[in-house]
Amino acid sequence: MEFWMRIYLISFLNMACCLPESSYTVHLNKLSFDTAQSHCLPGSFLTNIQKEKEMEKILKTIWDKNNKTATSFWIGLKKYKGACFRKDLPLKGFFWTVDNSTQSDVKMWETEPSNTCTDIRCGLLSVKYGETAATSIGFVDATCRQEHPFICKRNVKVTCRRPVIFGTHDIIDYSNDKDTCYVLCGSGANFTLKCSNDLVWTVSGNKNMDILQLCLECEKGYRRDASGSCVDVNECEESKPCTHRCLNTEGSYKCACSDNDKDDCDGSKLPTTDLKSNDYSNVIRGKSVLTQPTSLPDDVRMNKTDVNIEENAGDVSNIIVPVIIALLIFIVLLVIVAAIVKGCIRRRSTKLSRRKAEAVALNGSSSMEKVNEKEET
Incomplete structure (x- = not known):
């Protein structure tokens, strides 16, 4: 009998020693009671x-936060x-x-x-800070809508599903x-997952990625990178499908192939002759329908730029030349009109001067006055 009692005692002590201790997390962001809960x-x-020892651990966790505000x-x-206020109970009706x-040994x-029975009230732990530790002042109550930091507790070690x-x-x-696992996708991509404190699997190095789609295949010509995004596959570097x-x-x-090459450049019939820079220019000018890649040489990009500049210059000249011609014609017309007006004025002045001279010479001053009266009328 004593033998079995010893066995039971040893088993109980082993279980007690192996039980995980409660862990606490202090959150300094201010939330209402329900939001904090x-x-x-999960x-x-x-x-x-419920125990004084728990209070000691919580106060140590608060102190380790190194925040005294x-x-x-x-x-x-x-x-x-x-529920009413109960002065005789340790938690006063809470x-x-x-x-x-x-139940609580902390009183x-x-x-x-x-002292109310009609309002919902929530509890706070009030603390103060000394030189070496945080100490508890006690519990206080407040309306649950107020926003305060909060303390979470986890009794046992819980892992993600x-x-x-x-x-x-x-x-x-x-x-x-148990908080880490390795995912190997059928495409060859691989990821390391971590179980967060909120019991959610996240991709190591990218917590915002949706793990549901990690191993879904991308469209043809794309593959998933280390972050799980579909990126373009550079076939030219990996499989080298072209001869040149x-x-x-x-x-x-x-x-890319030359104009004189009879084979199609589709990855199966490939060019065997070298391509010149003018061949690339022909490709860009429209003789072959290609999308200009980022890896084209500088002379190819320059040829395309020259073509654009020439086309733009031609468009501008088609507008400017007619405008200049119209301005020149307008100026010539203005000069002609001005010359005609000036000639008419000069002939009229000469004619009047001649009449005055003739009147003075033939009829004297009286005739001159008549001429002047005639001019005024």
């Missing part, structure tokens, strides 16, 4: 504090509507939201909670790290 999910909850933290204390229990309240990934793939688990020059395009490639 949701933020702790692997945690707003902490309860936050003095009030949401914890999982709540008084529901209809409950731990994780299990609705009222310290900084101030008495509001097996990841769900579309497409052909294999998942390799690490025996010494290969032009990589988005999702495909083209083989």
